[in-house]
Amino acid sequence: MNSVTVQVPAKVNLQLAVGAVRPDGYHELVSVFHAVSLYDEVTVTRADELVVTVEGENADDVPVDRSNLAARAVALLADRLGQSPDVHVHLRKGIPVAGGMAGGSADAAAALVACDTLWRGNTPRDMLRRLGAELGSDVPFSDLGGTAIGTGRGERLAAVPTVGVYHWVFALADGGLSTPAVYGECDRLREAAGTPVPDPAPSESLIAALRAGDVPALGATLTNDLQDAAISLRPSLRATLDAGLAGGALGGIVSGSGPTCAFLAADEAGARTVARALAASGTCRTTRVAFGQVGGARVVPQRLRS
Ligand code: ATP
Structure with missing residues (x-):
């Protein structure tokens, strides 16, 4: 296996309740996340070094250096697995960039799943979500999908029973x-x-x-x-x-x-x-x-x- 592609959805907050600022600088939140059918696709391919490329609307606004959330996710997982982070990460953006729909978080969640599959890390999914939470509060939900209540910074998730489309x-x-x-x-x-x-x-x-x-x-x-x-x-x-x-x-x-x-x-x-x-x-x-x-x-x- 030389490359892996992961599809990941955008989110909308059905409720976003913002509380006081905590001592760590984050706000206490209650967020009802809902995953919708706008997708990014993240492909990771074995390469000589970690590189990021981006295609799609407003691709120029997405950084391609180590500040890209997908690149940070690759580096974090590589470190945990004692693996070299040398992959080409290609982002196909269908989620609006800087649009409040968690596009960067989605790419981080997808990159974790893609690299874990490529490297045969067999990391349990809840462990990948915990790693994702280190990168951003919305990352665990991008992995989970569906509809869920997030508490804390938004990263502690409980699925919400939902019917209908x-x-x-x-x-x-x-x-x-x-x-x-x-x-x-x-x-x-x-x-x-x-x-x-x-x-x-x-x-x-x-x-x-x-x-x-x-x-x-x-x-x-x-x-x-x-x-x-x-x-x-x-x-x-x-x-x-x-x-x-x-x-x-x-x-x-x-x-x-x-x-x-x-x-x-x-x-x-x-x-x-x-x-x-x-x-x-x-x-x-x-x-x-x-x-x-x-x-x-x-x-x-x-x-x-x-
Ligand atoms: P959120 O809803 O999680 O607050 P957002 O949807 O408003 O985020 P993003 O699309 O995640 O916004 O982009 C926010 C900023 O993050 C961008 O301006 C960009 O500079 C940076 N960024 C880093 N990595 C990515 C990525 N993989 N995709 C998009 N933006 C990224």
Whole structure:
């Protein structure tokens, strides 16, 4: 075996509750992650040294040095396995870059699975997730997929029983938003408002909607504590959210730290209608239609590779 390809999904946060800043500098979070059918593909091939190449929209915005999260994942696993990290990592990006959909985390999760397979490390999956958590809070969920509550920094996961298929429209913006900048703006807005920061807790109505497969109820319960901060840094997102809701979405939120906006539609035809309305409104760069929930990182069998 000379190369391994792993497909890994994007995430949207159905709920993102942001608590106080902890002594280690991270915020205490409750996040309901949901994996959707926008994918990156990560291929690792034996090589003379660790190199990264990237293809796809906005590939130029993705670093190809050792700061790339996939490269960091390769180096971390190589170190744990006492293995040389010499692989060519090729990223085929279908997840918007710096879009609040955990693209970098997804690539890290995929790189761990791909290299462990290539090197026949036989590392248990929960151990790979623990390694992933060292690289970023969203990495373990990218590996797990489905729908799950994340607590702590977001890295401690519990699967949420979910029925039904959820149809999503994503409005992609020009340029990204820096996740640390959005958290910083959230802190600044809270300090200016002077209100106490509540302890983050999972939304019972959201969990009930997922258990029942109740799409309108889910649409009505989507929440994101980072939304005001993302809009404060990118005021045009307000018009994007308004356009999606006017176009018939059952709910709309900024995805994670933004600037991608996520809209829940009643069904597949409804998603196409919302996407058309968003495109006509001129309030976003482009749209993507996707569905959830989908599984996490998985090796693509060689015969299915394009
Ligand atoms: P999150 O939702 O986890 O906060 P995001 O989806 O907003 O993240 P990413 O696509 O992960 O954002 O990119 C954030 C930054 O990380 C990019 O601007 C880029 O410089 C850097 N980065 C490092 N590795 C990667 C990677 N493999 N893919 C994309 N960006 C990467």
